[in-house]
Structures are given as C-alpha cells and as structure tokens.
Amino acid sequence: MAKNRIICTKNDVDYLSIRKAMTSGARTVDELVETAGVCTECEGCKSELDAILSSVCGCKNVSLEAVVNAVKNGADTVEKVGEVTGAGTGVNEETGEPCGKCKGLIQNIIDLGR
Numbered sequence: 839m840a841k842n843r844i845i846c847t848k849n850d851v852d853y854l855s856i857r858k859a860m861t862s863g864a865r866t867v868d869e870l871v872e873t874a875g876v877c878t879e880c881e882g883c884k885s886e887l888d889a890i891l892s893s894v895c896g897c898k899n900v901s902l903e904a905v906v907n908a909v910k911n912g913a914d915t916v917e918k919v920g921e922v923t924g925a926g927t928g929v930n931e932e933t934g935e936p937c938g939k940c941k942g943l944i945q946n947i948i949d950l951g952r
C-alpha cells in the first residue's frame with residue numbers, strides 16, 4: 839500500500855488525489871490533467887504518472903491491464919476480480935487488517951469496462 843505524497847510538485851497534487859481521479863474513471867495522463875489537475879511537466883509527473891496509472895493494487899502488485907482482462911473474461915464483481923488477480927485482497931502491514939483501498943477503483947473498472 840502506497841503512502842500519500844505529492845506527485846505533481848508544480849500543482850501540488852498528491853497520490854491520493856490521483857487515485858481518487860482514477861476511481862472516478864481517469865485512465866490516461868490527459869484525463870488526470872482534467873480531473874486531478876496534474877501538470878505533466880514536473881519531475882514527479884514525468885517519473886510517476888505512468889506507473890500510477892498502470893497499477894490497480896499496490897498490495898498485490900496487480901496491474902490495470904490484469905484487472906481489465908479479468909473483467910473482459912467475466913469477472914463482474916470486486917470479489918471475482920480478487921479471486922482471479924489477487925487485487926483487493928491485500929492486508930495492511932501495520933494493522934494486519936484487510937486493506938481494500940483499491941476496491942473502489944476495481945469497481946469503477948468493472949463499471950466502465952476499462
């Protein structure tokens with residue numbers, strides 16, 4: 839699970855704001871410009887946006903591509919996506935509790951099919 843930090847230093851956009859935008863449907867850098875307000879020009883944007891966009895579950899290291907493929911292959915609930923990919927099944931290392939922070943994004947991927 840990634841801790842929150844500033845990604846776009848020019849516009850002061852943090853990691854959680856970017857993940858929130860993804861949970862609302864942003865899948866490309868251009869969509870993150872519109873929804874999260876990233877600049878795309880600072881070092882943080884250049885070095886981190888592609889990796890953030892391509893990852894769904896940091897706990898289980900599951901990519902967007904893997905989740906989209908699972909959905910295309912019939913996984914139509916967050917639980918089914920978790921069974922197929924492991925996404926959403928991580929545990930918070932500090933508390934030992936289920937993490938599930940990516941479940942909103944998984945649901946959005948199911949809803950949008952992308």
Ligand code: FES
Nearest residue numbers: 895897928937940
């Ligand atoms: S990010 Fe923790 S379960 Fe996916």
